[in-house]
Amino acid sequence: MMDHVRVTRKVRDTPTVFSLYFNWNRDVEPGQFVMVWVPGHSEVPMSLSQTGKEKCLTIKMYGDTTKAMDALEPGDFIYIRGPYGKPFSRVKGKTLLIGGGSGMASLRPMINEDSTGILAARGKEELLFENEFHDGKAICVTEDGSRGIKGIITAGIDSVDLSGFSMIYVCGPERMLYAVYKNIQGKTENVEFSLERSMKCGIGLCDSCSVDGFEICRDGPTFNMKQVSEMEEFGRTRLDRSGKRIYF
Amino acid sequence: MMDHVRVTRKVRDTPTVFSLYFNWNRDVEPGQFVMVWVPGHSEVPMSLSQTGKEKCLTIKMYGDTTKAMDALEPGDFIYIRGPYGKPFSRVKGKTLLIGGGSGMASLRPMINEDSTGILAARGKEELLFENEFHDGKAICVTEDGSRGIKGIITAGIDSVDLSGFSMIYVCGPERMLYAVYKNIQGKTENVEFSLERSMKCGIGLCDSCSVDGFEICRDGPTFNMKQVSEMEEFGRTRLDRSGKRIYF
Amino acid sequence: MSGISVKAGGISLETPGILASGILDENGYTMKRILQEGAGGAVTKSIGMEERPGYVPPVVFEAHGGIINAMGLPNPGIDNFGDEISKAKESSKPVIGSIFASTPEQFMKLAERMVDYGVSAIELNLSCPHVRGFGAEVGSDPVLVKEIVKNLKGSISIPIWSKLSPNVTDILSIASAASDSDAIVLINTVRAMAIDIYARMPVLTNTYGGLSGRAVKPIGLRLVYEVKKELGLEIIGVGGISTWVDAMEYVMAGASAFQVGTALWNHGRSVFNEINEGLASFMNEHNIKSLAELRGVAIR
Amino acid sequence: MSGISVKAGGISLETPGILASGILDENGYTMKRILQEGAGGAVTKSIGMEERPGYVPPVVFEAHGGIINAMGLPNPGIDNFGDEISKAKESSKPVIGSIFASTPEQFMKLAERMVDYGVSAIELNLSCPHVRGFGAEVGSDPVLVKEIVKNLKGSISIPIWSKLSPNVTDILSIASAASDSDAIVLINTVRAMAIDIYARMPVLTNTYGGLSGRAVKPIGLRLVYEVKKELGLEIIGVGGISTWVDAMEYVMAGASAFQVGTALWNHGRSVFNEINEGLASFMNEHNIKSLAELRGVAIR
Ligand SMILES: Cc1cc2nc3c(=O)[nH]c(=O)nc-3n(C[C@H](O)[C@H](O)[C@H](O)COP(=O)(O)OP(=O)(O)OC[C@H]3O[C@@H](n4cnc5c(N)ncnc54)[C@H](O)[C@@H]3O)c2cc1C
């Protein structure tokens, strides 16, 4: 079952990231994702960066498919199915949201007065959703030093006291997740990672998204510190689109 | 979907009628029927003569299939699907239950302190459920005069004041129903008939049970006075098992 | 709802949904009622040369998403069927006579009688066992299909529809063989069966039956699409249609009209009007004047 | 649950439910986990000579009661698959290597490599397009099937299973052709498709796909029953099994063991243990010592 929804607004968030807004009558929890189809192009997994009645996809232009999405305008239709996957767990108290690249998209619905963000990007133009954090509670990390801390994301983590947070949520490319995992390991157990791998079916059949026998589309995409620490494949190896094993 | 249920009790009601009791976890309303299968024999429609947690089939031995049912003993299994069909409507006030032959089977769940019965049979041994009526409120009619009024069922009807009943329910072979219909016509509109025709599917697909474009298995088996009076086929013509039109 | 009227298989239909053969079409009164309540036409039960009682029940089984049936082609024989057609025709809507036989000669006799009875078209049920092959169906033998259709087209004046079985390796060779027909009707039921594990036996008296209903829609859709795309023939789609969306899928796959059978079971007679209204409002919303505009638009 | 252990297709299975080819069996870690969580064996994704990325998504569609898929046989090529099998074998349960090819020679090469990798049996996926015929599948050509199977049985020491397509007119001729196999595996997916009426096009990038899941159970059951009854061959049943009742139906229809695929989608990995427990308690209740006692009991 696929739903067709009309794009109502389009916002350019950074030079390479844009958001498509639409109304969709399904309940979605932060951390879940949908499979998005623009007819004529590949169907791809995308998190929802807004989960109320108005939904939002925040998309980083990458290859052909995301470029095709960038050609969409308000009034155009997209085709989605879902939501799929296990949401982030919700906790009381202060939270830390760590997002690299477009990773902040899936964390965005969790931004509130109790949350602090660590945003990492190459340069300041690429920082995503900095202004959505309350009272400047966004710690920026740029590789070129154009804003905030100069360095990679772990430099941002080193700048905060992790023990003050009930939960830490991390989203981004697997290599970044692995770096964050290594950095946080031993400091706290209250961490959830949102993993990303290439997905074909989105519903736990094709095995293209698996890590250590867990399907990210079904058992994930969110996994906690303990689960991640027991994984042999995480951060080290995965299968490519044909099923060939490659190493990070 | 077929359920298998174990016969718990067997009661011989008359020389040619017996009842099989069993437990079946489905909600049934008086007037509805089930399709009953004894493997190796034909599947046939049967009303439920008891509709609480313990259910009952009251069966008149007729041909091969009903004889096979008579060979069943407590502990044996029968296979049933349903319940199907539109139940009798329930009313407040006094009711009259008119049953010919095994017709009283489907009326039995409606017997209570407010109901009067008219039971018709060839002779007194064949009268069904006379004792289930309260305070002798069962009017018996026998063709041989061995009990109650001598004559056919309409003689029983003529003996009561129909205007005293909120609803009259009639069940039996179509020829009897037609005679009752003719008798009651013009006297009261508050009548419901339970029609019987040969049934193959029981679920509104095969057309073997239809009367005037209504499927008895789905639109019936209960029809009210007004519906019956508009039928051209009722009491006059039906299709046989092959679909050949025959006339009563 | 003039937008949804169609011409299909050589006849005109006020509404595009036709009652499928074998479902609620044994009794003329039933066909009449269904035609009056929204069906655009009705195909009769398949009628043969001789009276047949059909199989002893159980003849149907409720499977997940569909029905498995083995009625056994009960029918009163062609000589006894005229009155039912007359009754159905009181609706003033087209009645299509379905016939089954094993030889071209029998098909011819049956078709001629159907013409006498005043049907608007003939539907050939090409899914019954025949004798030439061994255990196979008439409709899986392209040579026989060609002969039957050619024979009829040569002498019957009303449109001939060929209803094909999905139980074949190569539908295109069969559909090609039937290409002289005014329409190809796809699909008949898919071979199937049911077993009861407590009874430890097949449920249907005939053991084998045919699956229909929602479960088979993706199968029917594919056959309609493939035959339309590859051969361009006029098609009437059937198989698992229970909503207007299903019907629209068949139209976009290439069907000129469609039939509804098993959905009568879970939706009742109102299924036809529900579909009609759904189609009309979709067309309205998308500013489409005639259903024919959408025919085959999904074909790539 | 010793009562539910079976010997099937020349191998021993602690539990009778096998992971079907193409579902969660591309990555060795996944197969290992599923085997540890109740599957009695796992058939790998079908592996061919060359690396193939498969089709661009959409490659699956959720239909009523099932899934339509057109993955396009993605696979890393036989040379790259050894590590996945080693990983899966850490479960100490049998791994069956599924292979696909167009010619007997390729099947032979693939099978030899699978033997090197240490699989317990080979499953031939006989449902891919081949070149000799036009547009048909390897598995719809009895001559080719016979040649492939004979060839392999002559030189491969481990059991050979032949997985057949349901999309054929006459399953008996194909199954006969494959009768030298240690088991016939029935069924692969049923040809089908999905259309989106708003997009006005087929949903799957490949247009055509295969239907699996609950919707096809009555179809698979019938093919298993028919082949067992008519030919008496050893059979492994697959198609729409999601509960122990479904599995038991296949056993009573004649299957020695069974495979589960699409049910992983709506039931998750726990489906295997749920089935195992259901079978064991049914057998217990009916005082049945071994699943083999029930094999084919429904056949009339
Ligand atoms: C759970 C999850 C959530 C995500 N959320 C977001 C998000 O919120 N925002 C975001 O920007 N990104 C997100 N992503 C990543 C996003 O899915 C990718 O960025 C996107 O698929 C890239 O597509 P592309 O075509 O632009 O890039 P390309 O490099 O062109 O990607 C390759 C394309 O090829 C397709 N393909 C797959 N199989 C084949 C094949 N056999 N042959 C050819 N092509 C094939 C792929 O689907 C993909 O579209 C998420 C990923 C996951 C797993």
Ligand SMILES: Cc1cc2nc3c(=O)[nH]c(=O)nc-3n(C[C@H](O)[C@H](O)[C@H](O)COP(=O)(O)OP(=O)(O)OC[C@H]3O[C@@H](n4cnc5c(N)ncnc54)[C@H](O)[C@@H]3O)c2cc1C
């Ligand atoms: C709604 C409804 C409720 C009913 N309730 C009751 C009830 O509560 N009690 C009761 O006693 N009776 C009831 N009946 C009647 C009951 O169904 C019949 O009495 C019963 O079917 C007779 O079966 P028999 O085999 O004993 O008789 P037979 O005369 O042998 O009946 C003919 C048998 O042949 C079967 N048959 C059908 N098609 C074929 C075929 N093609 N070839 C061969 N055989 C075929 C029939 O199903 C039937 O079993 C009810 C009927 C209906 C419609």
Ligand SMILES: Cc1cc2nc3c(=O)[nH]c(=O)nc-3n(C[C@H](O)[C@H](O)[C@H](O)COP(=O)(O)O)c2cc1C
């Ligand atoms: C109970 C039943 C009886 C049928 N009888 C016939 C028949 O006599 N002739 C025929 O051509 N098709 C027959 N069919 C097949 C239907 O006409 C139709 O092709 C099939 O059921 C698929 O459509 P559906 O899913 O809408 O039912 C029968 C189907 C059912 C369910």
Ligand SMILES: Cc1cc2nc3c(=O)[nH]c(=O)nc-3n(C[C@H](O)[C@H](O)[C@H](O)COP(=O)(O)O)c2cc1C
């Ligand atoms: C996503 C998917 C991929 C499949 N890939 C293969 C395959 O590579 N080789 C094969 O022989 N069968 C393949 N199949 C068919 C299954 O193994 C199985 O025969 C079919 O799905 C019916 O079983 P099920 O209803 O339990 O899924 C695939 C099925 C699905 C759903």
Ligand code: FES
């Ligand atoms: S994307 Fe197919 S299993 Fe996760």
Ligand code: FES
């Ligand atoms: S018994 Fe088949 S329609 Fe009523």
